[in-house]
Amino acid sequence: MARLNINGTVRDVQIEDDTPLLWALREQVGLTGTKYGCGIAQCGACTVHIDGEAVRACSITVGSIKPEQKIVTIEGLSPDGSHPVQKAWVANDVPQCGYCQPGMIMAAAALLKQKPKPTDADIDANITNICRCGTFQQVREAIHAAANA
């Protein structure tokens, strides 16, 4: 059993401690916006925030997370898609298949919290998510648009 603070709600999740946060979120809590892509922290599709930092949820176990640590998933980024990054994503028509985009958006939101006006070099260094559709050009534009919103 793990006690987790997810999107502002503390829950007791009935699962073995060595379960990756990704699968606890998807299968015990029912938050499927956080995606599986590789399971080895390479692709970033499972990116969530823990205390404001972008973390790859496939590679952290629920047993290693303290109850007071605040986990935010794509579903908790805003109640209605109104976070500046989400709005910029819609305005720039960023997603293609969209599967990697929750992770991409969480990574971008964490970057903007750290660096409200990121340079292209900041984006290159911090956004390391894989997108097989190749939306990078629109991702970059949308991050700058969100920064200037």
Place this chain on the structure above:
Amino acid sequence: MTYMPKVDRRSFVVGATAAGGGLALGLSLPSGGVTPVLAQDGTPEVNAWVVIRPDDTVVVRVARSEMGQGTLTGLCQMVAEELEADWSKVTWEYPTPGQSVARKRVWGDFSTGGSRGIRMSHEYVRKGGAAARMMLVQAAANEWKVPVGECAAANNVVTHKPSGRNLRYGQLAAAAAKLQAPDPKDIPLKDPKDWKIIGKSVKRLDTPDKVTGKQVYGFDIKLPGMLTAATMESPVHGGKVKSFDAAKVQGMPGVKKVMKLGDTGVAVVADTYWHAKTALDALPVTWDEGENAKVSSAAIAAWLKEGLDAEQAFVGNSNGDAKAAIAAAAKKHEAVYAYPYQNHVCMEPMNATARYTPEKCEVWVPTQDGEASFAALLAASGLPAEKCEVYKLHLGGGFGRRGAFQDYVRQAVLIAKEMPGTPVKVLWSREEDMLQGRFHPVMQCKLVGAFDKDNNLTGLHMRLSGQSILANVRPQVVDQNKGMDPLVFQGLMRAGNEHMFGYTIPNLLIDHSMRNPHILPGFWRGVNINQNCIFIECFMDELAEAAGKDALEFRRAVMSGNPKNVAVLNAVAEKIGWGKPAPQGVHRGLAHMHAFNAYVAAAAEVSVTNDKIKVHRIVAATDTGYAVNPAQIDRQVAGSFVYGLSALFYQECTVKDGRIEQTNFDTYNSMRIAEMPNVESIVMPSGGTVWGGVGEPTICVAAPAVLNAYYRATGKRIRSFPLKNHNIAFA
């Protein structure tokens, strides 16, 4: 190694329309009348393509699948254009394959591959919209008791022109639905110059849920009482399960069932995926790996190399006498290229969910071809079509893996049959997805060019040696072509073909020595143009240099019969500044192709420091005849370059002990944002009667453009891939 695969004609396959064309399914269609179906919210339809709700919402039925390429929005634009719909009120739904069979395939082909979504259905979907508009206008004329010619439709409203009276589509839909549909022969379509929605960069219809996490992919579906399965097929393709020790894992948390999957795989069914995967990882399995258990990449490469000089080869394109021209040449130039196996690596690994009872078998699946999923469901369940249904979900990437190949549907149905009434979701790990790919085939190519004493190109022999996709996937097409796979020659075919060779050379021979290793091949975005474009477009640069000519001028001199090829090449050359000085340290390369009936070209600017390549920009030109949504075409072009350049720089699946060695992104990398060049897309539709595809054609021109620029920067010709094998990386 198997020379030719066994010809496995599955009973439901009755033929294929063309190489790479739609699968014709031998599903028995009902005779007699067909009943219209209600929209998913219960509203009656105007016709098969259009449902209009009382609040004026227009629901467009889309048979093709959305996997990121934007075809959903493009097809809706085309129906809405002829419907005279208010675009702000347009939404969509997928009809099901079961409904399609029951209605004699009223929506046509569901297959979404070969860049066919729009180019192969533009006429009948526009007629679907036009027919619905004609019925709505007739319904208004009947209501007002006026001649239909006095009424006109625009923006979801029919107006009686003499009196100015209006009726909204939502008010007319119920009456329109009762009218006789017009004969498709009597449905005129708009002149393209009158288009208001087609040709506009409207926003995609499917974006909002993709930014909130609400979008449900196959991986995300949840049904009451559902269990989840993890599966493993023989890591050596063609191998079989010898034994497995279920007792070792049966007591592990959440495990419900451990079972054999046909002869070739095993499955663990559990309450959650994590429990299923954990148990599967711990399950002892021994395999009968068969005759291919020791095959290696080196052995495959040696076998292909023999084919470069083999006497027997299938001729795909020829004119004059290339061998004689080469024998008589004043000067010759020769090169050998090689292209590796590659996996699609869709971001969402393969999956399917099935629920079986003897009365009904249902499948939920992200699929590029709902009808192929349906056929796989029928075959695996043994039930007749009227007891089966497939519900299509959005795809987390497709790229050719999720169309012709429905192995995950088969798995889900086989497992669900063992637990009737319980829905079972089959999820593949990334590792399983990597090993059980349908791989971009291996190919080698030997090219010989002949010059006369004035450095004119007099002959070209291009010998391909490698794996045929169709021999494995559509053997009936290969049979029809007397053993030849015509698709191998994509981009190299004779004039008039949708994958036409762009050069006119006095003596030409392009032939293929078929070598089919046991690794399962598949259609990988762009398919055979990926290697063919590198082979021919890098070699044309080599020939230009051998002749002491400019790469652009050399090409244009042998392109006189192909003005549309010249036009796209000229467009990128002009925009990149070909012939003018480049910035300090920057070098340029270009390439072009005709494939999927689209004309495409690219020009790249790169700089190279210690074999670190910085791709600064790529200018791309695309002539697809018509451009339904230019902004989405731009995105497909830039996205295809990510797919193509990831392959060029990083991606190779090697074979050891009969199995693929790479199992995840740590050994099979994909480009990140830092490596993304600035892509400047030129969309230049030239009209005419032929519509070209968008999703695939441009993928092939990025790699040779970059390679040709790399050569100018370094003097090094790279002829085997990926670049990581030469210690060349992105800067």
